[in-house]
Amino acid sequence: MMSRTSRHGPASSAPGRGSRATPKPDRNARRRRLPMRLLLPITILVAMMAMLMLRGYVHSEILADHRVRPEAATDKVPEKILDGGPVIDTRSGRTSSLSVPDHRLVLTFDDGPDPVWTPKVLDVLKAHHAHAVFFVTGTMASRYPELVQRMVREGHEVGLHTFNHPDLSYQSKKRIDWELSQNQLALEGAAGIRTSLFRPPYSSFADAMDDKSWPVTQYIGSRGYITVVNNTDSEDWQKPGVDEIIRRATPKGGKGAIVLMHDSGGDRHQTVQAIDRFVPELQEQGYEFENLTEALDAKSALTPVTGVDLWKGKAWVFLVQASEKVTDVLVVGIAIIGVLVFARFGLMLLLSAAHARRVRRKGFRWGPTPITEPVTVLVPAYNEAKCIENTVHSLMASEHPIEIIVIDDGSSDGTARIVEDLLLPNVRVVRQLNAGKPAALNRGLANASHDIIVMMDGDTVFEPETVRELVQPFSDPKVGAVAGNAKVGNRDSLIGAWQHIEYVMGFNLDRRMYDILGCMPTIPGAVGAFRRSALERVGGMSDDTLAEDTDITMALHRDGWRVVYTEKARAWTEAPESVQQLWSQRYRWSYGTMQAIWKHRRSVVERGPSGRFGRVGLPLVALFMVLAPLLAPLIDVFLLYGVVFGPTQKTIIAWFGVLAIQVVCAAYAFRLDKERMTHLISLPLQQILYRQLMYVVLLQSWITALTGGRLRWQKLRRTGVVEAPGSVPRQRTPESGNERRPVG
Template sequence: METAEDFVFYDNSNDRWTYIRKIVFRCFLIFEILLFITIASIVWEPTYSKSIFESYSVTVEKIVDEISTAKKDEIEVIGEGFSLNLKKENQFSLEKSYSNVNQSNNKLVLLTFDDGPDPVFTRQVLAVLKQKNVKAIFFVLGEQVVRHPRLLNEILKDGHEIGVHTYSHVPEGVDLYKDKYRTDFEIDFTQKAIIAQTGYQTRLFRPPYWGAEDTITLNTLILSTKAIDKGYRVIPPNVDSKDWMNESRDKIVQESFVPLDISVVLLHDAGGDRSKTVESLTPIIDTYRSQGYQFVTTQNVFGNSFEVLSSVSLLDKTRSQTAISAFIFRKKFLDYFAPVFELNLGMVTTYMSLIVFLSFVSYFKSRILSRNTKHTPKVTVIIPANNEEEVITRSIRSVLNSNYKKLELIIVNNRSRDKTYNLARKFVKKGRVRLFNETRLGKSYALNRGIKYAKGDIVVVIDADTQVTENTISEIVKPFKNKKIGAVSGNINVGNHINFLTWFQKIEYVVGLNIDRRALSLFGMSMVVPGAIGAWRKSAILKLGGFRRDTITEDAELTIKLQLDGYKVAYAPDAQAYTEAPSDLSGFVKQRYRWTYGMLQTLFKYRKYFFKSQHGLLTRFLLPYNAFVVLPFAAMSPIFDLITFNYVIWVNPRPILDYLVLFLIIFSVLVTISFLLSGEKSYWLILLIPLYRTIYQFIWYFILYKSLATALKGVFVPWTKSVHYGSFDLYGKISNKYISVAKE
């Protein structure tokens, strides 16, 4: 007799769960700390002073509204000068000025390079500048810094300056007026990228899309105003080389020379083919020098009162590195997410194509065998019953209505407290029916009691809520003509089609039986011969010690043990039976929790056989596939769905929606084929597939996690059964006795 200690996963000491809780708590604590540090690093703003505009008692948004015009691409910038400042008279305005600039020397030129760094052209530019002994200012993009971080140190090593040029160059379609958080991101994350790589922060900023014009766009106004508020010096160019227009070298040199007191020349070291820019650099430098100009940096112009580049604390560098690492992780993860969807779709399509092909082969094979096979061994039908007064009568009558002659029926009353025993007792007078009592609670005990007194060579087990057709017994015994067959699965159908939950189960049963089980039967394999309708070779059961109590799915455990002993398992599609599926959520969860947890127990119990060759595909493929593919993928699915939701919201919903549509189409085709193979006519159920994939799937996630948690806890799970209401009659209509609220 099995004891609690024999129960798979049972841990009487509770040491395993205590240890797991400690590990989980520590991991959760570490995760929470890292999450807090990451979030704090992301929201941290590397500004240089308290908001400048607070002294005006005004916000950036207010200033932008005051300066902007009805024509958002024609906002005027007044004055002439080296840097951009905010002027306050009657109202705010942007002004180019020489304030805070050391003007002791005129004829100065600053070479500035935007959009880098680039691994090819930035290095070529640096080589020319080094040869000509000229220092320049590189206004970098954050995304380029992340891609090519080492180039920043090469720039600084050569004595050049670095400035912020936004993170993504802000595509022109982006409306920063509406997306206020984007502005902070574009500035702050570029600064963090610079700090993370170099340990220095810069006070220079230049917005994109600003040449030498005196009018700017609304986005440029927003970025410039925000940068000024954060303490940056905004350095617009006043000389545009127009190298971005892919002009010739001579044209670039011509456009680059404009004799001003302080010429700020706009060039590019990235963003396209900049070979012409590199070629133009030497003549540009020579031209300015021939006119008496001196090449300087912003530090030379501002003087010692302003520090362009300053070292940061270890804390700030760590925060910057954390923020950038988190951003890169998210971006890289999501970049590879769409291809993962494509791979998954390909795998699903391949799997479904293979399984459908095998199902059709099995379908035609079963048609031939069913017509040509006659086998009439002595059969004992066993119905274990525990408090089944609502359904037991119909189940018994359906068996006695069978056209199979060499049949006896054994009913095992398993500690029923209702009228089950008295109702079953009425049929004993019919001659072919025997009734026994089993005092030990549990289906395995009841089945073993019935097998003990069974006279048949074949034992057909049906649940008390199952109703069989006239030819169910005749069909289910045919495969036993093959002496290698140890068990046969019948074709179980949902009998009570009364609400969404039972409709979902209808889809699941039809697909699972007519696709998966058909395909596996070609190889004589199965994960479980269902207790609702399954037949067993009695000699095989007795040889293996009967149904055991060390798992809560005794049928699954015996199915695997039977195959490990060398027997094969068949599927009889014409052996149809109808069961009462749980019609309320509570009953459904209880039933599927028992099935799922029992299957986990069975896989764990026979784990030592995984990948062993002596048992064929069962141990080389089926068991490890369920343990290492089906189970992990199912456990990861909620996380995958969460990432999918994040991808749809924050990245690009189109590829995900396309994938979901394709998946639903493929699954709809699979369901349609399943209906065709089974002869099912309820094609309208295909319309429920979107709900099946969402609502029904998430219920399964909960059940799976509950089962996994129970396995880790190591508690003893007592045998339980579903409450049955007699909600259908195979030979009549839906019963009026159906109760929508589950009985406790």
């Protein structure tokens, strides 16, 4: 499923050590590649938005026009139209109208097809051997093509009722053409037919034609359509009762009529009951219920479609059906993410509060006796010349006795020589050919003199009390590892401030929560401590994944060790300062976490401590660190959709409601960590911009994992500007640090 590579550096020998030097990366090539690796995730997000747009289009949420023009004068309407029948023909310059012969009734149903009521209407008509004309909208025909197919199959006629049901007297000729063509496209795709029948939305009797609707009728005729209004209105949309619908629908004196009814637009149970009585009663009186062309003894209004037009229609219906299904899935997804987000917020607030109360209560101790014996600090370093001096000096200020081992993993920038030139006591440098961070840590472990091992990154600095606070939980013999409190040191930039919020709100609240639940997923590489015997029992650090810190933590849980979090063990790390570096780091983290989950998947079915972690910790990690972030873009997709197409006000209120909850969680996290609240000013912008990048990173990680792609490790460029409060000042500035010549 997933491939692995070295996380700490390229798995090749260092230059000058009898092996071929690694070629310098082409920075311009990396810049060119960035858009390509963004392409697939962005394409997926755009496709999701396109499906929503199409769904909104066929649900009349886009381009809908609900204006209805009041009655106007009738000076321009010919008298023979006003006094004529309900079938108006203005084709080829004609101006004529027709009426249905006596004892013939044409039932017409507008606004469908409806998935609930149209089948019931069709059932009643079939039971009484009656035909009708269904004037369908393009939106409904596109969504329910099988009902249009049934209408045609059972001998009914179908007419156009526009695509979006606007009042055409408000529309331009271009919009009228569009409404007609889209309506025909839906029919072609649904049933493979075209129709010459048309009924304008909001139409009535012929004598209601006015100076605004008549030009539209003339134009419709020039496009080859017969306009069909009505001369008997059941007014079933008012739901006046079955008896009243029948009374209004019954013509006087045995005359023929075109009867207006509706099979969509609301509850139509009265309509169904009415036609179930109306049709047989009038059949007994000698009436025939026919299609319009049958009643007029004319050629069928329906013609079959073949060739390109047919396939265009089928493609349209397929896309609409796909958009409906995709939207249904997205709605389920947004419901799931909503539950997960609120569940996570609730758990974080409740359990982090419980954790804070437990560790901050008066007289709290991790075990019977404090840890005072010396410990070993391992500092794996690969090309950390800009940072390593700060790191080592911060350790030298430690209030706890320590042995410092810097493992130079084949650096080519003189990292090892810099440490050696410091001539500091209790500091040893171990050199090895480049083999990756796990191998460097295992090499350091083999050279360690003490039973408690502290691990940190080469670009991290500790506060004087960090090591002391970090190792105190080992006074409990059940504790196998301890996670410290990693903080962003370079938080002055906007990206740094966003990561600072993420570290305090996300990572540290999460660790408090997972501590209480007994399933801490990750000991951060920047600040963590391990019992040596626990590491040896699980085989040391593994290079099976790109997230060796998550891998080893899960292995310790499965071996029965307790993993805890201590908030006072603070470490200051240099966060990525560019989007590309941030991308590289988070891509590696996300992919490595997936690898670790996959590696430890068997714990779900195992017994004992491994099974407890597998059935509690692993699902939580998968839900909150993999699945929930993957679905989270749906929040923003629906937000954008709702803002643009409505309901805008409710959408904005909902988004600010979610943001308010996040602000509460963030403020509580900042209060627990005693951080200044001023950085939370950028939280709304973080939710709009920074979060999107994290979405795409995780999506790309999923794609890499599922396709078996290979992820290369990329070394982040550091500046060495981070210092820990209270640490020994470093002996050089970022500018002067570059003057030291690297030693190979």
